[in-house]
Amino acid sequence: MASDQQTPGRPQGRRAIARARRREALGRGWRQFRTHRGGMAGLGILVFFTLVALLAPVLFPPETISVTQATGELLAPPSAEYWLGTDDSGRSMLALLAWGARVSLTVGIAATLISMVIGTSVGIASGHYTGFGGATLQRLTDWVLVIPFLPLAIVLATVLGGGSTLTIIVVIGVTSWAGTARLIRAQTLSVEGRPYLERSRALGSGNWHQMTRHVLPNVFPLVLTNTTLTVAIAILSETTLSFLGLGDPLRPSWGSTLDQAFSNGAVSAGAWWYIGPPGLCVVLVVLSFTMIGRALEQIVNPRLGRQ
Amino acid sequence: MAVLELDDVSVTYRSAAGPVPAVRGVSLTVDTGSSLGLAGESGSGKTTVTSTVLRLLPKSATVTGQVLLDGEDVLTMRWGRLRAVRWATASVVFQGAMHALNPVQRVGHQIAEPIRLHEKSVSEPTARARVGDLLEQVGLPSRVAQSYPHQLSGGQKQRVMIAMALACGPRLIVADEPTTALDVMVQQQVLEVLAERVRDLGLAMVFISHDLSVLASACDDLAVMYAGQVVEQGPSDQVFENAHHPYSRALGDAFPRIGDMRFRYSPSGLPGDPPFPGEAPSGCPFHPRCPQAREVCSTTEVQLRPSGERRWSSCLFAPEVGT
C-alpha cells in the first residue's frame, strides 16, 4: 500500500496492532493503578512476600526447617539468634514462615487459576447456551454452591489421597468456582442482550467466536477483580485444610504451622510467637489481595471512581 | 428567566492521540418555556457541549468556562448536590439511549427508579400510577410497563426513555437526538408531547438533531455547530429558511424534498470531511468545504457576531449590523 511507505514506524499487521493497543491499555491501567494508595500498599506487601518465598532457600537452607536437624531450643521466645523464636521442635519461626510463604502463595495462586478457569468457562457457557446444556450447567453451579465446603473438601482430599500440596490445590480449585460461575453467568446474560452479539451472529459467527471474542472480553474485568478475592479465600482454605491435617507434613505452610502450634499446646504455653506471626502473615496477604482487587475494580469499572 | 446558561464553554478530551478540543468557546442561553435546537454535523460537539450540563463527561475531559443551571454553577457543584440536580432539575434523553435500558428489568420498574430515588416518601401505587401516566404521555399504553426491553421495538424503547426523563418533573430537558429512531408518525407525536411540556409546564428544552426540518418545527431558536463552535444562531424558522451561514444552508438543503426529481437517485451531501478536532483549518474553519469561500476566508479569524435582529453568524459575508 502506498500510504504504508509514507509513514514508517506505524504498527504493521494485525498482531502488531493488537499488541500496540494492549500495551497502551496496560500502560494506562498501570498509571491509574499507581495513583491508588491502597492498591499500591497491597502490591507492596505482595511483592515482599513473593520475594521472601522466592529467596527462602537462600536465606534459610533446608536444614533449618528439618525437624531432625534443628539447632534451636524448644519453644524459645524471640532472641537475637532466632528473631521470632522457635517452635516445639526447635526450628526457627522465621525460617518456617519464609518456607510457609512458598506453599501458601503457590496454593493460593494455583488453586485460584483452576477455580477461575472452571468458573469463567461454566459461567459463560451457562449464560450463552439457552437450551438444556445451559440449564444443566446452571443446576450444577447451584448444587456446588450449596454443598458445604469442608465436608466436600475432606471427601475429595481423601479420595485424591491427602498429604500433598497438589491435592490441596486441586481440592480448593474444584470446590471454589461456583460463586465465580454464578457472577459470570449474570454478567454474560446482560452482555448476551447487546446488539453487538446480534451483529456478530449476522456476520456468521459461531458460538465459540461469540463467547471468546465478545462475552469474554466483557466479563473479563469481573473475572479479574474476582480473582483477587478468590486468592484470599484459597489462602484461608489452605490454612483450614492444613489445620485439619490434610496438608503435606513435609512442607510447612502457614496453616500447618498454626495447626502444630495449636496441637502442641502453644496456647497454654503462652508461646505467642508461635501463633501470632503465621496468623499475621495470612491476614496480611489476604488483605493485600483484597486491596489490589479494590484498585483493579476502580480501574476496570470507571463509574465507581468518577466521584 | 434563564434556566441554563453556558458561558464560553470549552471541552478538551485527553486521548491516546493527544488532546481533542471537541468544544471551543460555546455560549448559549435557554429560558423557561423555550426550546433551543442544536444542529450540526456528526462530531461537531453537540453531545459534548450538552454533557457539561450534568457533568456527564468522562474523566478524560477537561471543561473550562461556566455552566449555570438555575443560576448555580454546575462545574463546581458538590457531588451530592449534583446527584440531586440530575433528573430532578435537569434530565437527559441520551443519544442511542434505548440500549441503556436494563434488559432484565421491566420497563415500568425502570421508569419508577428516578421517582423512588428522588422522592423517598412516594408510595408504591402512586409510583405505579405515575408510570402509567408518563407512558401515556409519550403515546404508549400503560400496560407496556409490564414489558421487558427486548419485547419492545426501537421506537417504543426510545419513548420509554423520554418517559423516564419526564419522571421527576425536571425544569430542563436535554434531548439528544430523541426522535432519530422514530418513524415520522411517532416523531410528530413525540415532538408535540415535548413542545406541550415546554409550553404548559414552562419547561426549558435543548433539542439535538441533525435534521434541520425537525428542529425548525420543534424549537424556538436554533444554534448550528461546526467543528466545536457555534457558527449560526437565531430564531429557528429564520435560520431554516434564510440562513446567514453557508454551512446551515447546506445542512438544510441536504434533505430531499419528496417529489422533487432533483433528489431522485442523487442524494446530496456536503463535499469533504469535517476537520478532526484540534486540526481546524486557519481562518474560517469551514472554508475548505464552503461553496462561497474566497481568499480572505482562509486568513481572517472569524467569530460569532450579530447579523440581524436576534441573529448571529460567524460567516464573514453575513449581513452586517451596526452595534
Added chain:
Amino acid sequence: MTESVLEARNLEVTFRGRGNQTARAVDGVDLSLGRGEIVALVGESGCGKTTLSRALLGLERPSGGEILVDGQPLEYSAGALKKHRRSAQLVLQDPTGALNPRRSVYEAVAEGLRVHRFDGDERAAVADALSRAGLRPPERFFLRYPHELSGGQRQRVVIAGALVLQPQVIIADEPVSSLDASVRGEILALLLSLRESLGLSLLVVTHDLGVAWNIADRIAVMYLGRIVEQGPTEEVLSAPKHPYTRALLSVVPEIDHVDPIVLTGEPPDPTAIPSGCRFHPRCPALRDGEAQAVAEDCRSKDLPVLSDADGHEAACWLTGTPAGH
C-alpha cells in the same frame, strides 16, 4: 422483474409475548429483492420491519412461509446459515449498541473477515472498507474505541464492517437515521455506487420517506406485520393509494402544503390484530366517510397477502380487490 436474490414468501414470524399471548410480528409478507435492486421498506415503529430483516438473514426462524435465497429455500443448518451470512449482511439499527465497547474499530471491521477465514491482506481490506464508508484516513481510526467516536462515525464503522466481506445483499436497518444530512447523503451515494459497481442488492429499512425517494427503485409500506402497499417509488410517493401511506406522507416535515394527518387510536399491537382490514381502527378514510361504500368489508373481510408483483398495488378495499393469494 429481474431474478430475485432474496425473497420472502408468505412469511410469518411469531413471538411469545406478554402474558403468553402470541405476537404476530410478521404476518404474511411477500417481498422479493432483485439483483442490483434497491427496495425501501417503510412503516411505523413496531410494525415488524426489523423482525422481517432478521428473518431474511436467518436470525429468526419463521413460523410460516419461507425464505428463498437465489431461488432456493434457505436451510437452517449451521453451515448453510454461515454461507448465507457471508453474502448477505445486516447493518443494525443502533450503531452504539452494535459495536462491542471493548473492541477497537479495526477489530470490529475485521470481525467478518476472521469469522469467514479471509486469507487475503486483512489490513488492506479493513482500510479499504473504512475509507469506502467515509472514514478517512482509515489508519487513524484503527486503534480507536467506539466510545471515542461520535454517533455518525460509529455507524460508518458498522457499515464498513458489512462492506468488508463484499456481500451480494445488504439489509440496512435504518442505516442513516443517526447520520447528519451531509454524511447521510454520502452514505446513500455510497450505497448507490456499490449497486453500480458490484451489482449489490439493497433492502433499506427506514421510516424516512426521504431516503426512499433518494435511492430506492421500489418501496414497500408495512403496517402491523403486513405489506399494505408496494410499487415503484415515484408512483407510491406521488400517488399513494393506501390511506396509511397517505397519512405517512402527510407528516413529513418538508411537505408543507398538506395538513398533517396524525393517526389516532391505540398504537398497533401485534398480539391483537384487528379483523378485516388491520388498519381499520385507525383508518382516516373510514373515519371521514371516504370509505363509506366499503366500510362493511373494511371491518370484517380479511385482505389477502399482497403479492409481490411488478405494478403498484395496495391492500385496501377502496382500491378494489387487490391481487394476492
